[in-house]
Amino acid sequence: MKKPTSIWNRVVFVINILIALLLIITGIISFIPSQIVSALSVLSLVVPFLFLLNFLFLIYWVIRTRRQFTLSLVAIVFGYLIFGSFYGMGNTGEYQKKASDLSIMSYNVWHFNINGWIDEPNVGDRIIDFINEENPDVLVLQEYSRVRYKQLRQYPYRSETPNSDRVTQAIFSKYPIINSGSLDLPKTGNNIIYADIFFNKDTVRIYNFHLQSFRIIPSTDNFSDGKKSERIYRRMVNTFSKQLEQAKIFKDHFENSTYTNIVCGDFNNTQFSNVYKIVKGDLQDTFLEKGESFGRTYNLWKFPLRIDYILADPDFEILSHQNFDIRLSDHYPVMATLRLNSHQ
Numbered sequence: 001m002k003k004p005t006s007i008w009n010r011v012v013f014v015i016n017i018l019i020a021l022l023l024i025i026t027g028i029i030s031f032i033p034s035q036i037v038s039a040l041s042v043l044s045l046v047v048p049f050l051f052l053l054n055f056l057f058l059i060y061w062v063i064r065t066r067r068q069f070t071l072s073l074v075a076i077v078f079g080y081l082i083f084g085s086f087y088g089m090g091n092t093g094e095y096q097k098k099a100s101d102l103s104i105m106s107y108n109v110w111h112f113n114i115n116g117w118i119d120e121p122n123v124g125d126r127i128i129d130f131i132n133e134e135n136p137d138v139l140v141l142q143e144y145s146r147v148r149y150k151q152l153r154q155y156p157y158r159s160e161t162p163n164s165d166r167v168t169q170a171i172f173s174k175y176p177i178i179n180s181g182s183l184d185l186p187k188t189g190n191n192i193i194y195a196d197i198f199f200n201k202d203t204v205r206i207y208n209f210h211l212q213s214f215r216i217i218p219s220t221d222n223f224s225d226g227k228k229s230e231r232i233y234r235r236m237v238n239t240f241s242k243q244l245e246q247a248k249i250f251k252d253h254f255e256n257s258t259y260t261n262i263v264c265g266d267f268n269n270t271q272f273s274n275v276y277k278i279v280k281g282d283l284q285d286t287f288l289e290k291g292e293s294f295g296r297t298y299n300l301w302k303f304p305l306r307i308d309y310i311l312a313d314p315d316f317e318i319l320s321h322q323n324f325d326i327r328l329s330d331h332y333p334v335m336a337t338l339r340l341n342s343h344q
Contacts, residue, residue, distance in 0.1 A: 130326060200340075240275070
């Protein structure tokens, strides 16, 4: 008769195999730019959990001095090589501020709480106060309210989503906007806009993203009910597929840009997704260069996710990145300071 511990270890190892395979499969899927894998791409939302579980299995087998620990070790190393670090060490360092440095903030302001989702007074005005206090050179807003420009007088130049049928994005700038445009994404209210800014004798193109939203209200009821869970899963799969289509539309436009580029906004997806990989390409992620901790920009069931980004052309030196812990929207703002190498 087998010892109970032997049976237990077999059960644990079977579960360990499943979790390790899920992490490896998710890593492989992140390189496949196809709607065919959208059903599995949902796994990208739980990559940190998969890392954590594999780490716990690793510790379990090491304590028991079993060689099975190598399975989770291989999965963790593979995942790290594929996804890179998702924890920032705060490598800001010291730098001498120059007048030619460009600070940029990206913030999904949730329509300035016009519908009262946050039950607090004057949330919209407090968002404006926060922006004015930080005073970035370029301000990139998603889910913007068109009437608020009157409170942002320090920005003489702005560009907004031209189509009123779409959720409004805006780019505000202290530097002249010499050209602007919109990528009208098909069959959605979401949008990507861009503005070409004349910045110290250079032209910098700023993209403002707001990709397809999952539109899921987190609740225990949604996931305890089988039919609701199935509908939510289908919606998530459809959203991933839509985001992938939108990322490819952006990439086609981006590859024709002759300028130095900054891409920022609300991707509605994590850095572990194929959507992020397509958009990022060879750009620098300012959080990965200079950020701290997990870089949370959104809470999903109280779990911190990073779905808002500032990505910069390699021609920029990343001087700083900051995640703000200010709850005036369902998203948290991010801000970075960049320096063109030509301005060294």
